Amino acid sequence: MGAPSPLHFEAAVTRPLSVVFRVGEAWEGHDYTVEVVAARQGLDDFDVVVDFRDLEAALDRSLAPLQGRLLSDLGLDGPLALARRLLAELAPFVPAPARLKEVALTDGTGRRMAVFP
Numbered sequence: 001m002g003a004p005s006p007l008h009f010e011a012a013v014t015r016p017l018s019v020v021f022r023v024g025e026a027w028e029g030h031d032y033t034v035e036v037v038a039a040r041q042g043l044d045d046f047d048v049v050v051d052f053r054d055l056e057a058a059l060d061r062s063l064a065p066l067q068g069r070l071l072s073d074l075g076l077d078g079p080l081a082l083a084r085r086l087l088a089e090l091a092p093f094v095p096a097p098a099r100l101k102e103v104a105l106t107d108g109t110g111r112r113m114a115v116f117p
Contacts, residue, residue: 005042010101011049012037013056017063017105021071021078030079032105034063036090040098050098058093062086079105083115091117 013036020029036059038050066074066082076082087103094100104114 008039008041009043009049010037010039011052011055013052013059015056015059015063017066018068019066019071019082020069021076023078031108032079034059034086035102035104035106036086037101037104038094038098039101050094054093055090058090059086062089079113080115083113087115087117 015034017032017034018029019032020027022028036055038055040049043049063086071078071082076085083103083105087100090103091100100117102114102116104112106112
């Protein structure tokens, strides 16, 4: 293999997620698109950033117990805590030299919140 590419590459996978959380005395239900972004310099021997199947499977495992649930029942106080949890859970599934760059939640109105390691 030659010298590493000077180019920076990113790859993302997305999944839907519906959750409920409490804001004061009110309940809010949200349908999010969860986006997980991996990044690296250059590409691997298969010309990819990461194996999408592995990252998608890890994301599916992380989201399954959250789907349709009240976040406070899971020890999460809102969408920021949810995104941070996903970031921590998914980082080990992105093999070096790639890295987990961000986890973002986008709601049905297009508002997007991202967390970074």
